[in-house]
Amino acid sequence: MIPLRFDTLSQQVAGLEAIDFYLARDLSRCLLEPSHKTLSGTEQALLFNMLLALHWFLRQGNTCLPVAELAGLSFGQDREKGIPGLQFPGKIELLAVLAQVAIQPEDTGPVVLDREALYLRRYWIFECEVAEDLRHRMQFLPLSEAQHKSITTLVKSSFPRAPVPEEIDWQRVAVANAVGRRLSIISGGPGTGKTFTVTRVLLALQALHEGQLRIEMAAPTGKAAQRLKESISQAKQQLQKQGVDSGLINSIPETAKTLHRLLGFRPRTVHPRLGVEHPLRCDLLLIDEVSMIDIAMLARVLRALPEQAILIMLGDADQLPSVEVGSVMADLTCRPHPGYSGVVAAQIEAITGQSVPVDESSRFGHLTLLTKTYRFGGEIGILASAVIQSDGKQSWALLHDHEWQQTQASLLEDSAQVTYIPDHRTDEWLKNACLEYYRPMLLAPSVDDAFLQLSQFRLLTPTRVGNQGVVALNDRVEQILLRSNMGIRPGQHYRGRPIMVTENHYGVRLFNGDIGLVWTNEEGHLVAYFEDSERETDKDLNQTPLRQVNLARLPAVETVYAMTIHKTQGSEFQHVAIVLPEVESAILSPELLYTGITRAKQHVSICTSEAVWKAALKKRAKRYSGLAQRL
Numbered sequence: 233m234i235p236l237r238f239d240t241l242s243q244q245v246a247g248l249e250a251i252d253f254y255l256a257r258d259l260s261r262c263l264l265e266p267s268h269k270t271l272s273g274t275e276q277a278l279l280f281n282m283l284l285a286l287h288w289f290l291r292q293g294n295t296c297l298p299v300a301e302l303a304g305l306s307f308g309q310d311r312e313k314g315i316p317g318l319q320f321p322g323k324i325e326l327l328a329v330l331a332q333v334a335i336q337p338e339d340t341g342p343v344v345l346d347r348e349a350l351y352l353r354r355y356w357i358f359e360c361e362v363a364e365d366l367r368h369r370m371q372f373l374p375l376s377e378a379q380h381k382s383i384t385t386l387v388k389s390s391f392p393r394a395p396v397p398e399e400i401d402w403q404r405v406a407v408a409n410a411v412g413r414r415l416s417i418i419s420g421g422p423g424t425g426k427t428f429t430v431t432r433v434l435l436a437l438q439a440l441h442e443g444q445l446r447i448e449m450a451a452p453t454g455k456a457a458q459r460l461k462e463s464i465s466q467a468k469q470q471l472q473k474q475g476v477d478s479g480l481i482n483s484i485p486e487t488a489k490t491l492h493r494l495l496g497f498r499p500r501t502v503h504p505r506l507g508v509e510h511p512l513r514c515d516l517l518l519i520d521e522v523s524m525i526d527i528a529m530l531a532r533v534l535r536a537l538p539e540q541a542i543l544i545m546l547g548d549a550d551q552l553p554s555v556e557v558g559s560v561m562a563d564l565t566c567r568p569h570p571g572y573s574g575v576v577a578a579q580i581e582a583i584t585g586q587s588v589p590v591d592e593s594s595r596f597g598h599l600t601l602l603t604k605t606y607r608f609g610g611e612i613g614i615l616a617s618a619v620i621q622s623d624g625k626q627s628w629a630l631l632h633d634h635e636w637q638q639t640q641a642s643l644l645e646d647s648a649q650v651t652y653i654p655d656h657r658t659d660e661w662l663k664n665a666c667l668e669y670y671r672p673m674l675l676a677p678s679v680d681d682a683f684l685q686l687s688q689f690r691l692l693t694p695t696r697v698g699n700q701g702v703v704a705l706n707d708r709v710e711q712i713l714l715r716s717n718m719g720i721r722p723g724q725h726y727r728g729r730p731i732m733v734t735e736n737h738y739g740v741r742l743f744n745g746d747i748g749l750v751w752t753n754e755e756g757h758l759v760a761y762f763e764d765s766e767r768e769t770d771k772d773l774n775q776t777p778l779r780q781v782n783l784a785r786l787p788a789v790e791t792v793y794a795m796t797i798h799k800t801q802g803s804e805f806q807h808v809a810i811v812l813p814e815v816e817s818a819i820l821s822p823e824l825l826y827t828g829i830t831r832a833k834q835h836v837s838i839c840t841s842e843a844v845w846k847a848a849l850k851k852r853a854k855r856y857s858g859l860a861q862r863l
């Protein structure tokens with residue numbers, strides 16, 4: 233039978249939330265209504281338990297729940313707390329119960345069983361739509377002889393240096409591959425030249441279309457859109473210096489929007505203005521930071537994207553997947569690259585003079601992986617790559633060799649790129665960091681200077697709660713600043729308070745995750761300042777213009793000396809300090825640490841202990857989705 237009360241069930245199943253219970257109860261009732269006579273009480277309870285687990289899996293970002301994952305599982309068991317969990321029988325028994333309810337794809341109910349995985353119909357529809365659209369766009373369209381010639385010349389002139397002999401230049405490969413496709417994915421870690429490469433891809437595609445392609449560029453967050461715009465602008469300047477045809481260069485736009493703005497999302501609705509009936513007016517859409525996109529957003533983008541339009545996606549498949557449901561980037565990539573079909577490899581060779589691995593059965597022709605780093609190299613790069621390979625030994629040795637020495641006069645004078653702070657010394661180190669980074673921000677002569685100072689440093693942590701979570705760290709920073717006579721007023725607005733918006737407000741153009749600073753305006757009143765990504769960056773100052781928002785009009789905000797690693801995706805800072813929980817935690821994974829570390833441009837500090845660090849690297853953040861199989 234279906235359990236009647238959430239509070240009773242929550243004592244038996246760890247990590248359960250009320251929404252899991254109520255949703256499973258309503259879904260069970262809905263599915264049982266037409267077939268209640270055929271299901272025994274035990275079978276009904278089993279169905280309810282599967283739906284409970286399905287919603288729990290969705291909350292963890294999975295698009296579906298493979299039934300095999302439940303087989304024999306003690307779901308929600310916590311031995312330490314004496315919580316028994318729910319016992320699931322084997323797969324055959326589970327499928328036998330599911331076979332008695334109307335959950336086949338052709339049924340119309342709210343739940344779907346497809347390829348032995350359970351879905352909420354909503355996500356199943358999104359996944360099928362995305363797969364079908366991408367499959368169509370994936371087809372390869374070989375170039376004509378004349379087109380080959382023009383692209384070969386362009387590739388030669390648009391890359392500043394000749395390729396290194398005996399080494400495949402994957403950036404060139406990406407260009408040669410993308411010119412024959414309506415879907416390309418370029419994946420690589422930070423500084424591997426994704427934007428550098430895609431600018432050359434855009435150039436080549438414009439050359440093929442006589443500069444007439446209408447190009448749109450977008451990213452999941454305002455910060456990521458801003459960075460994309462700046463990187464494209466920088467890449468265009470390089471091309472100009474190399475003497476590439478300026479008409480062609482000018483046909484690449486320098487504007488980038490958030491996906492929400494691109495699609496015209498409206499307040500209080502999940503339905504954007506643009507879609508199948510009102511498509512985007514563009515021939516090419518470039519999306520950056522694709523790992524942050526969830527399946528629902530990608531489905532909406534594809535609905536609005538004309539069938540013949542080219543889609544190019546950039547991202548880092550090693551980063552955390554989206555906060556919402558789905559693992560789009562991971563589903564569309566594969567490492568190492570299995571190779572390209574013979575036809576594709578021949579085109580790549582004709583254009584670049586390089587031979588790439590051939591695999592006729594490869595489903596990843598749309599993908600190019602960039603592996604060579606042009607930006608950081610050094611210790612941050614070594615640490616990031618050891619972390620993503622779950623190499624506890626190498627990464628720990630690197631941290632251990634860079635333990636913070638109290639004798640160091642200043643954190644800013646540290647020439648190494650990595651510092652390790654043993655967890656028992658976190659507070660001592662934090663005091664130094666606050667005085668070196670946040671004090672000058674509070675004392676800055678202008679809001680522009682304060683913004684620059686704010687972008688120098690950020691404290692990152694995996695969680696909001698707990699002693700090392702966002703809330704506690706923000707409190708600790710404010711207490712340190714208060715004790716240093718910085719005249720701040722914890723819990724209230726004060727000049728120099730960094731704030732993060734926590735809800736969307738279309739009226740004042742502020743969105744969840746936007747970061748601003750409270751500062752005094754020309755009249756001496758406290759207002760909030762935010763970067764105005766819709767105005768042109770001042771190229772001389774290399775700074776985004778700021779705009780003022782009256783404090784009374786602000787949506788919900790919170791102090792942001794520290795923020796979660798999830799929220800920081802798509803942003804970069806000169807120095808990033810990652811503070812990990814004092815004890816091992818299920819939330820830690822190599823992907824989470826990698827995402828945090830790669831936010832740092834010059835320096836990364838890690839506050840942890842050996843046990844927590846090594847345990848974090850043993851876990852893998854796995855998400856279940858059927859997208860890869862459908863492609």
Ligand SMILES: Nc1ncnc2c1ncn2[C@@H]1O[C@H](COP(=O)(O)OP(=O)(O)OP(=O)(O)O)[C@@H](O)[C@H]1O
Nearest residue numbers: 403420421422423424425426427428429463606607
């Ligand atoms: N082949 C190359 N030759 C010379 N410089 C390069 C090359 N590729 C990239 N760069 C330089 O490396 C830097 C990083 O490149 P880019 O910004 O394109 O990387 P990215 O992968 O987009 O980084 P992120 O993900 O951090 O935004 C830029 O300054 C770029 O000009």
